[in-house]
Amino acid sequence: MKPLKLLALFIIPLGIIIAAVPADKTKHFRLTADELLQEAGAGVQFVSPDAVADMLVKKDPSLQLIDVRTPEEFDAYSLPGAINVPLSNLLSDQFTDILNQDAKMNVFYSNGSVTANQAWMITRQLGYQNNYVLQGGLNYWFGNILSPQAPAQTSSDEEFAKYDFRKSAAAALGGGSVVATEGSGPAVKAAKPPVTAKAKKKPSGGC
Amino acid sequence: MGPLAPNGIISENTNFLLAFFIGIAFGWVLESSGFSSSRKLAGIFYGYDTVVLKVFFTGAITVMLGLLFMSLFGWIDLDLVYVNPTYVTSAIVGGMIMGAGFIMGGFCPGTSFCGAAIGKIDGMVFIVGLFIGIYGFAFTYPWWEKLYMAKYLGEPKISKVLGMSDGLFALLLILVALGMFAVAEWAERKFPREEY
Numbered sequence: 001m002k003p004l005k006l007l008a009l010f011i012i013p014l015g016i017i018i019a020a021v022p023a024d025k026t027k028h029f030r031l032t033a034d035e036l037l038q039e040a041g042a043g044v045q046f047v048s049p050d051a052v053a054d055m056l057v058k059k060d061p062s063l064q065l066i067d068v069r070t071p072e073e074f075d076a077y078s079l080p081g082a083i084n085v086p087l088s089n090l091l092s093d094q095f096t097d098i099l100n101q102d103a104k105m106n107v108f109y110s111n112g113s114v115t116a117n118q119a120w121m122i123t124r125q126l127g128y129q130n131n132y133v134l135q136g137g138l139n140y141w142f143g144n145i146l147s148p149q150a151p152a153q154t155s156s157d158e159e160f161a162k163y164d165f166r167k168s169a170a171a172a173l174g175g176g177s178v179v180a181t182e183g184s185g186p187a188v189k190a191a192k193p194p195v196t197a198k199a200k201k202k203p204s205g206g207c
Numbered sequence: 208m209g210p211l212a213p214n215g216i217i218s219e220n221t222n223f224l225l226a227f228f229i230g231i232a233f234g235w236v237l238e239s240s241g242f243s244s245s246r247k248l249a250g251i252f253y254g255y256d257t258v259v260l261k262v263f264f265t266g267a268i269t270v271m272l273g274l275l276f277m278s279l280f281g282w283i284d285l286d287l288v289y290v291n292p293t294y295v296t297s298a299i300v301g302g303m304i305m306g307a308g309f310i311m312g313g314f315c316p317g318t319s320f321c322g323a324a325i326g327k328i329d330g331m332v333f334i335v336g337l338f339i340g341i342y343g344f345a346f347t348y349p350w351w352e353k354l355y356m357a358k359y360l361g362e363p364k365i366s367k368v369l370g371m372s373d374g375l376f377a378l379l380l381i382l383v384a385l386g387m388f389a390v391a392e393w394a395e396r397k398f399p400r401e402e403y
Contacts, residue, residue: 015378
């Protein structure tokens with residue numbers, strides 16, 4: 001039998017089978033409600049303001065701050081180097097490359113944590129990696145990073161070290177400027193080590 | 208389960224090691240299909256030898272069916288498989304440069320290494336040209352950047368654009384490929400060349 005006929009005899013039935021079956025049975029990156037609840041509950045998305053301040057002071061190029069508030073609010077005040085991706089425009093095509101990437105550490109922030117968390121949940125559900133939320137939002141940022149309160153005399157050394165760091169960070173980042181007031185979420189107090197996610201690397205290919 | 212490396216089932220290094228062996232196998236298959244002969248390769252432009260068309264389309268169809276069936280069996284998540292992003296302008300310009308280089312040099316990048324590996328001097332000269340091109344492009348990149356990045360389409364799929372399922376598109380592509388193979392074999396009979 002001619003090779004062409006043999007090939008046709010082999011691949012046409014396979015093609016018919018694949019055309020006839022319902023597509024894609026695999027489980028995709030989409031999280032189930034349970035998984036998302038677990039992740040949100042564990043707070044894996046939060047980056048502590050101290051870690052962000054540290055990266056800002058060191059001008060860490062891997063940090064990308066993303067302001068998810070409205071353009072008006074962004075114009076009134078934004079963190080250094082931040083870009084504005086309003087929550088309502090989160091899914092617009094122009095931002096896909098920013099949100100879906102594996103090079104930088106995106107940190108969403110809003111006045112409180114709620115809007116930023118919404119942005120995180122949406123991007124998480126889309127399977128995007130490396131997106132985080134600034135813990136406590138701008139309110140906590142202003143109250144604690146830019147104008148730190150001296151700890152009580154009886155506080156631990158760590159508290160004093162944190163206070164010293166915040167004082168110098170505030171000096172470097174221009175503390176004491178405009179304070180955003182309209183808040184959406186409570187300030188959560190807990191300094192966690194920065195989350196370093198293992199970036200999934202796509203293999204690059206070509207002929 | 209798959210893809211193996213992005214899901215962390217094998218390490219990046221193991222991935223490279225596998226790529227190394229697959230690359231050797233790929234080169235061996237290319238060579239044994241006659242891809243180290245630039246006259247055979249150039250035959251696609253004149254119709255006397257269409258092995259390029261047949262090998263690449265058979266390869267593409269094999270991979271396509273393999274991936275679709277593996278996805279069907281739940282062995283691979285196609286959304287995690289890397290797809291080259293499409294930049295329309297650079298695809299067209301690059302395609303023309305590639306085509307011109309192919310017909311003038313008698314090789315495409317991969318096959319030039321095949322030719323060089325069995326000691327063909329034209330293959331080696333082609334590789335030198337390849338590197339001149341790569342470095343030339345890299346060092347003058349700012350001049351081309353705008354052209355290079357123009358008309359970004361993301362990772363479009365023809366099946367999605369046509370609004371059909373991947374499987375149906377696969378079947379159509381198989382039929383088209385078989386049709387092309389038939390035309391190619393007709394061309395080989397119509398424009399024969401004895402010695403090349």
